Amino acid sequence: MAYYAIKGGEEAIKNSLDFYKKLTKKAQKIKDEDLIEAFTFSIDKVISEGSLYSKKLASKAIKRSAGDLLNASFFLRAHRSSCQRVGPCKTLDVNEMRLHRRISSAFKDIEGGQLLGASNDYEIKLLVELKKEEINIEDFGTSSNIIKSALTPLREDNLIKKLPKEKTTWDITRSFPTAPYPRSALLQVMSRGESGTLLGFSYTSMRGYGDVHPTIGDLRVGELDIKFTHPFLKKEVKVGSIEATAVESVGTFNSDENGETKLTTGFGFCFGKNETKAISMSIIDLTLYNNSYSVGTEQIVAADFEMIMHHVDGIESFGFCNHYKLPHYVTFQTDYQIFKSAKKYAKEKEEKLK
Amino acid sequence: MKRENINDLAQITELKELKKIYNKIDKKYKIKILSKPTEQTLLVPVKDPISDSEFYAGEVLVTSTIVEVDKTKGWSMVIDSNEELSLYTAVLDASFEANIFKEEIKTLLETARSKENKKSRKLNQRVNSTRVSFDLM
Numbered sequence: 159m160a161y162y163a164i165k166g167g168e169e170a171i172k173n174s175l176d177f178y179k180k181l182t183k184k185a186q187k188i189k190d191e192d193l194i195e196a197f198t199f200s201i202d203k204v205i206s207e208g209s210l211y212s213k214k215l216a217s218k219a220i221k222r223s224a225g226d227l228l229n230a231s232f233f234l235r236a237h238r239s240s241c242q243r244v245g246p247c248k249t250l251d252v253n254e255m256r257l258h259r260r261i262s263s264a265f266k267d268i269e270g271g272q273l274l275g276a277s278n279d280y281e282i283k284l285l286v287e288l289k290k291e292e293i294n295i296e297d298f299g300t301s302s303n304i305i306k307s308a309l310t311p312l313r314e315d316n317l318i319k320k321l322p323k324e325k326t327t328w329d330i331t332r333s334f335p336t337a338p339y340p341r342s343a344l345l346q347v348m349s350r351g352e353s354g355t356l357l358g359f360s361y362t363s364m365r366g367y368g369d370v371h372p373t374i375g376d377l378r379v380g381e382l383d384i385k386f387t388h389p390f391l392k393k394e395v396k397v398g399s400i401e402a403t404a405v406e407s408v409g410t411f412n413s414d415e416n417g418e419t420k421l422t423t424g425f426g427f428c429f430g431k432n433e434t435k436a437i438s439m440s441i442i443d444l445t446l447y448n449n450s451y452s453v454g455t456e457q458i459v460a461a462d463f464e465m466i467m468h469h470v471d472g473i474e475s476f477g478f479c480n481h482y483k484l485p486h487y488v489t490f491q492t493d494y495q496i497f498k499s500a501k502k503y504a505k506e507k508e509e510k511l512k
Numbered sequence: 513m514k515r516e517n518i519n520d521l522a523q524i525t526e527l528k529e530l531k532k533i534y535n536k537i538d539k540k541y542k543i544k545i546l547s548k549p550t551e552q553t554l555l556v557p558v559k560d561p562i563s564d565s566e567f568y569a570g571e572v573l574v575t576s577t578i579v580e581v582d583k584t585k586g587w588s589m590v591i592d593s594n595e596e597l598s599l600y601t602a603v604l605d606a607s608f609e610a611n612i613f614k615e616e617i618k619t620l621l622e623t624a625r626s627k628e629n630k631k632s633r634k635l636n637q638r639v640n641s642t643r644v645s646f647d648l649m
Contacts, residue, residue: 205570206570209570209571210553210570210571210572210573211556211570211571211572211573211591211592212572212573212592212593213592214592214593214594215573215592215593238553238571238573241551241552241553241571241573242550242552242553243552243553243554243555243571244552244553244554244574244576245554245555246554246555246556246557246568247554247555247556247557247572249557249558249559249566250556250557250558250559250569251558251559252558252559252561257639258635258639259639259642266646267646271643271644271645272643272644273639273640273642273643273644274642274643274644275639275642276638276642277642293641295634295637295638295641296637297641298637298638298640298641299636299637299640300633300636300637300640301636301640302632302636303636303639303640307561309561313561318562319562320562320563320564321562321563322563323563323564323565324563324565327557327565327566327567327568328567329555329568330568331568341560341563341565341567342560342565342566342567342568343567345560345567345569346567346568346569349558349567349568349569349570350569350570384554384556384572384591386554386574386589388515388516388519388587389578389587390585390586390587390609391515391516393516394516395516395517395518395519395520395589396517396519396520397519397520397554397572397574397589397590397591398520398523398572398574398590398591398592399591400556400572400591402569406561423561423562424562425560425561425562427558427569428569428570429569429570443562447562
């Protein structure tokens with residue numbers, strides 16, 4: 159096999175870009191604020207997979223890619239790498255989230271109750287159109303909902319399996335770890351992972367190749383404050399707030415490191431309103447650390463650290479897949495020549511034997 | 513209102529109002545831009561409830577500026593790509609500390625806070641209207 163340099167196509171590339179611009183020019187006319195408001199779930203998917211919380215840039219990226227969300231995430235990830243990083247903000251705790259939505263399917267009676275928030279979950283299931291009647295929201299309370307996780311009481315009673323605490327937090331954007339993978343690296347990979355890939359892997363678990371039926375202990379969608387230290391005042395200030403989704407799924411019982419039987423849980427967290435992704439992440443987390451009670455034990459996809467660590471990043475898989483679009487006929491031509499030579503050799507040998 | 517609230521409150525204030533007060537300050541005092549509005553990122557650590565450690569969920573885009581107004585330094589860090597907003601906020605931060613248009617700044621930001629509180633209360637009512645009340649069948 160051999161590679162040899164080629165050149166050409168400059169004009170075709172220029173014309174192709176011009177053609178693309180013409181094809182997608184109407185997208186550029188959409189105002190950022192309109193797109194952010196109207197396509198809130200697309201924006202949130204892009205900021206989560208692009209691993210950069212910027213709704214404005216997500217909007218520009220969606221327009222530039224004419225709605226190809228994976229491509230838009232790719233733009234965002236590229237922009238991220240061009241920015242200086244000033245450091246970490248104050249650690250976020252999902253218990254401090256101002257909830258806009260909160261569901262638990264594992265526990266009915268939870269402190270603070272269940273909040274459906276803005277959702278179309280029941281529209282499809284009940285097949286009914288909402289009657290156009292006025293809803294008087296003035297009848298409802300004005301207080302915000304900052305409620306601890308539904309699992310907090312169980313955790314306080316030491317009924318939930320704990321995993322060892324890590325001394326340092328890994329950052330995969332600076333160095334990618336080798337096995338055994340630190341938990342912080344795994345969660346970071348999944349948090350910026352591609353929603354469909356996470357769903358696919360977690361679905362293998364849901365279908366029986368893993369913890370057979372996990373449930374949602376606490377699904378929360380809401381706002382969290384980003385805080386940073388003022389350089390002159392030396393006090394913590396609020397930089398702004400972000401929307402996020404967090405899920406704690408509940409599995410079966412398993413032994414902890416002391417051999418005690420505890421309830422197993424998995425954690426999912428990502429930027430924006432991304433419920434399917436956060437649920438999937440929590441199920442994979444649950445399965446990875448609790449595979450002994452799973453069907454198929456260690457052999458299942460959703461309990462394979464290598465599989466998860468190296469295959470859930472949408473930008474990497476997108477980039478790798480699309481590099482095939484670049485000229486590769488050089489390799490094919492070499493293979494083709496070898497095939498032709500072999501065929502000729504076989505034919506000559508056959509004729510000699512006659 | 514304290515200086516540490518300026519950064520947050522400026523972000524919920526109308527940009528044109530911030531620009532007005534910025535122009536007033538600029539006219540009367542010397543605004544020196546020490547570090548022009550720059551896009552940066554902050555890593556976002558999240559507490560993992562299972563191991564009690566933390567992990568990085570991604571980065572948040574911020575725009576930061578450092579200015580000097582009448583020899584007092586001011587800083588801002590606002591969320592997302594927002595150059596103008598970041599510049600005005602840093603000027604407000606310095607001016608507040610230097611007692612320049614302090615009362616005007618306070619009034620402007622407090623008005624924005626009150627409008628924002630009203631908006632949040634409405635949002636909370638919307639959320640609270642979706643609280644499930646179970647009945648056994």
